[in-house]
Amino acid sequence: MSDLGVAIDYDNWATEKVARFCAALPPDQRALTTPGTMGTVEATLIHLVAAKERYATALRGTPPPDDAILETRTKDLDQVVARAQKLSEWFAQFGKGPIDVERVVTRRGADGSVQHMPTGILIAQFLHHGNEHRAQLGSIFGANGIEPPHYSAFNWGNELGKIS
Amino acid sequence: MAGPLDHVLRHNTWANVTLLEFCSALDPGSLESKATGTYGTLYGTVQHLVGAEQWYLQLLTGELLGRARIRRTERHSLADLIATTKATGTRALAVASTDDVARRIDVNEGEGSTVGVILAQLVHHGNEHRTQATTILGANGVEPPALSGWGYGRAAGMSEVGE
Numbered sequence: 001m002s003d004l005g006v007a008i009d010y011d012n013w014a015t016e017k018v019a020r021f022c023a024a025l026p027p028d029q030r031a032l033t034t035p036g037t038m039g040t041v042e043a044t045l046i047h048l049v050a051a052k053e054r055y056a057t058a059l060r061g062t063p064p065p066d067d068a069i070l071e072t073r074t075k076d077l078d079q080v081v082a083r084a085q086k087l088s089e090w091f092a093q094f095g096k097g098p099i100d101v102e103r104v105v106t107r108r109g110a111d112g113s114v115q116h117m118p119t120g121i122l123i124a125q126f127l128h129h130g131n132e133h134r135a136q137l138g139s140i141f142g143a144n145g146i147e148p149p150h151y152s153a154f155n156w157g158n159e160l161g162k163i164s
Numbered sequence: 165m166a167g168p169l170d171h172v173l174r175h176n177t178w179a180n181v182t183l184l185e186f187c188s189a190l191d192p193g194s195l196e197s198k199a200t201g202t203y204g205t206l207y208g209t210v211q212h213l214v215g216a217e218q219w220y221l222q223l224l225t226g227e228l229l230g231r232a233r234i235r236r237t238e239r240h241s242l243a244d245l246i247a248t249t250k251a252t253g254t255r256a257l258a259v260a261s262t263d264d265v266a267r268r269i270d271v272n273e274g275e276g277s278t279v280g281v282i283l284a285q286l287v288h289h290g291n292e293h294r295t296q297a298t299t300i301l302g303a304n305g306v307e308p309p310a311l312s313g314w315g316y317g318r319a320a321g322m323s324e325v326g327e
Binding site: 136 | 166167168169170171172174175179199200201202260265271277278279280281282283284285287288289291292293294295296298299300301302303304311312313314316317320322323324325
């Protein structure tokens with residue numbers, strides 16, 4: 001596996017871990033937020049996974065599935081957890097490569113905008129975006145006295161026995 | 165031809181430099197801004213970010229890169245932090261293109277990791293603390309710089325708006 005495949009596997013693990021954590025919260029805690037972040041816990045998680053759907057769609061070059069997560073319609077966090085797991089399966093296969101990071105892909109944004117870019121740029125954004133919104137969730141939890149899940153790559157390595 | 169992690173690491177360095185240059189243009193008092201739920205002050209956050217990357221590269225290469233060791237107890241100039249992140253970013257690209265992703269690395273006494281996990285940690289850690297920095301800026305009424313992969317693509321002239 002390439003170093004990129006490792007980073008993608010880590011993103012899958014961290015996103016699923018955070019999604020399960022958020023889905024297990026009571027409704028009042030899902031509605032928490034803190035200044036400087038995107039919004040509530042629920043909105044942030046849905047956006048995180050909805051964007052991952054769009055990155056997968058752009059990399060596959062095929063339309064999103066009927067049960068794709070969308071900011072405009074998804075409300076059920078258990079559905080978000082289930083789709084995060086499905087997306088992990090797809091990204092894990094994708095991460096095994098080979099990945100041509102210079103292949104130009106087309107990405108459609110949530111606002112309908114279209115961009116063309118090398119695959120490597122889209123992957124940089126995908127990894128940035130997941131980390132960014134997980135960090136925002138961590139800030140929301142910390143600001144509201146909730147111990148956040150431990151989701152660093154070192155935690156992942158420990159959990160998988162990559163660090164002995 | 166770019167290696168698999170090439171754009172991801174280039175984005176990381178570009179975003180670090182963009183954030184540090186943005187911080188350099190702020191009044192010094194703003195560097196002491198905080199927001200609840202984040203790591204600490206804005207300056208403490210960016211210093212920690214760069215110091216950690218310096219440590220990750222030392223783990224990977226055995227070398228201390230940059231002008232000086234970044235210590236939490238010492239105040240380093242933002243210019244020093246920019247120089248260090250550029251040095252670690254360049255070396256990270258070299259490591260990713262030549263090293264064995266499964267090579268075992270000693271982290272602390274009795275603990276080990278791999279090249280791949282440390283590079284994943286570097287990417288995670290950079291994005292996490294840059295996000296905390298932008299959270300601090302936003303919470304204090306300052307519009308933060310754009311640090312996304314899209315921004316990197318535009319800055320590198322490799323992302324085009326299409327139809």
